[in-house]
Every structure is written in structure tokens, then in C-alpha cells.
Amino acid sequence: MLDRITSMQVFVKVVATGSFTGAGRALSLSQTMVTKHINxxxxxxGSTLFHRSTRKLSLTEAGRLFLDGCQKILPELEEIEQTVTxxxxxxxxxxxxxxxxxxAIRYVAPLLPEFSRLYPQVTVELGVNDRTVDLIEEGWDLTLRIRSLTPSSLRVRKLADIRMVVCAAPAYLERAGTPTTLAELSQHACLGYTLGETTASASRWTFGATWGRNRHHFWPALRQ
Structure with missing residues (x-):
């Protein structure tokens, strides 16, 4: 099936040049292809667009109506294409x-002034929270998250690795002692953070290869 927009452009060019041959020459199409578009x-x-004779072409009433529509639609399409381009x-x-x-506070916000300078036509709407957001449901274009990648139908790109450490206030360590093994953590007051998700994540710390990828479960002294 021939492209309708192309056929409309061919039709307008036939009217402008007064012949199928002239339209074909202007559009780099064979006369046969021009004829196929008009047909x-x-x-x-379901209407004839041209009165055809051996000497000239003339528009039928349907042809005049169609030409009027094409002259309105085609420039609008070109304008839309130009806008998108x-x-x-x-x-x-x-x-x-x-x-x-x-x-967002430490890394994203400081970059926004330079981003706005480079892309003045873009308005950034920055939302900050630690829960998992639904891009589709909530209308976000992009999210940054610090977590392990999980299977998703969304496009996901890893930006960098991040290192997490176990730390404590010097005054606490002086009072309670410094743990040297994971088992000793159960004797200490640990803090839990839900990351805006399930409460289970607030009572679990996951350690990497250095500790054999173990998980330490605890009852948090304070949970956020």
C-alpha cells in the first residue's frame, strides 16, 4: 500500500506542474509511480480527482476540495516534523x-545550575524520597536509586558502585566496645533504615565478599 502522505504530496505537485511527467521530474519519480499514487x-x-485529456489536466470538484485540504494539512505536518527534529x-x-x-542533595542538586545553562529549554522537576517509586503510575521520566538491580521492563543503567560501611560514634564505641566479628554485632545497638520499603529491610544488614556475603539480622534500637 502506498503511503498516503506521499500520495498527497504527489497530487499537489501534479496540480502545481500541470502534468504527471512534471510532477515525476520534480519529485524524482517515474511517471508510472506518479500515476500509481494518484490512482x-x-x-x-472513491472519486476522480482529475479530468484527463491528451492536452491537459484539470481538477474535478472533488479534486478542488481535496487540494484545499492538502494545502492545509501538508504544511502543518511539515511544521510538526520540524518541531520534533x-x-x-x-x-x-x-x-x-x-x-x-x-x-539528590549531595550529587544531583549541585549539577542543576550547569544543566540549566546547557539546556535552557528544559525545566527539571526534582523529587526527593527514599522509597521505590512507580515511574509509570507517578509520571516520572527518570529515577536514580541506590540498590541492586532487579529484573524490570524498564530501561535500567548502572551508573556506579557505591560502598557502604558500618560506623559508630566514638563515644558509643568507648562505652560499648568495638565489634570485630559479625556475631558480636548482636550485642550492640544497631540502627535500622527501611529505605521507604518494607520494615524487614530495617532489621537486616547485608555484608559483601569480605564477610562472605553474610546477612546480619537484628532488632533495631532505632528504626526510621
Whole structure:
């Protein structure tokens, strides 16, 4: 099936040049292909667009109506294509970005002035929270999260590794002692953070390869 928009462009060019041959020459199409486009339009519309004679072409009433419509629609389509192309060359519009609170404050916010200078047509809407957000349901374009990658239908890209450490206030260690093994942690007051998700994550610390990828479960002295 021939492209309808192309057929409309061919039709307008036939009218402008006064012949199938002239339209074909202007559009780098064979006369046979020009004829196919016009025939396809007439079949789709169920109307004859041209009075054909050996000397000249003239528009039928249906042809005049169709020409009027094409002259309105085609420039609008070209304008839309140009707008989209320009947007691809120069980003514009609104970007809704969500990031964890501390990460947004420390890393994202300082970059926004330079981003705005480079892309003045883009308005950034920054949301900060530590829970898992639903991009589709909540209308976010992009989220940054500090967590292990899980299977998803969304596009996911790892940006960097992040190192987490066990730490304590010097005054606490002086009073309670410094643990040297995971088992000793059960004798200490640990703090739990839910990361905005399940309460189970607030009572579990996961340690990496250095500790054999063990999980330490505890009853948090304080949970946020």
C-alpha cells in the first residue's frame, strides 16, 4: 500500500506542474509511480480527482476540495516534523527526575545550575524520597536509586558502585566496645533504615565478599 502522505504530496505537485511527467521530474519519480499514487488516492476517496485529456489536466470538484485540504494539512505536518527534529537537536520541555534524599542533595542538586545553562529549554522537576517509586503510575521520566538491580521492563543503567560501611560514634564505641566479628554485632545497638520499603529491610544488614556475603539480622534500637 502506498503511503498516503506521499500520495498527497504527489497530487499537489501534479496540480502545481500541470502534468504527471512534471510532477515525476520534480519529485524524482517515474511517471508510472506518479500515476500509481494518484490512482491510489482516487480509489481510497472513491472519486476522480482529475479530468484527463491528451492536452491537459484539470481538477474535478472533488479534486478542488481535496487540494484545499492538502494545502492545509501538508504544511502543518511539515511544521510538526520540524518541531520534533528541533527538539531532538535541542532538548526542551519538562524532565521529571526522582532521587534519594541524601544523593539528590549531595550529587544531583549541585549539577542543576550547569544543566540549566546547557539546556535552557528544559525545566527539571526534582523529587526527593527514599522509597521505590512507580515511574509509570507517578509520571516520572527518570529515577536514580541506590540498590541492586532487579529484573524490570524498564530501561535500567548502572551508573556506579557505591560502598557502604558500618560506623559508630566514638563515644558509643568507648562505652560499648568495638565489634570485630559479625556475631558480636548482636550485642550492640544497631540502627535500622527501611529505605521507604518494607520494615524487614530495617532489621537486616547485608555484608559483601569480605564477610562472605553474610546477612546480619537484628532488632533495631532505632528504626526510621
Amino acid at each position: 491510489a488516492l482516487e480509489t481510497r476517496l 528541533e527538539q531532538r537537536r535541542e532538548p526542551r520541555g519538562r524532565l521529571r527526575l526522582n532521587a534519594p534524599v541524601s544523593f
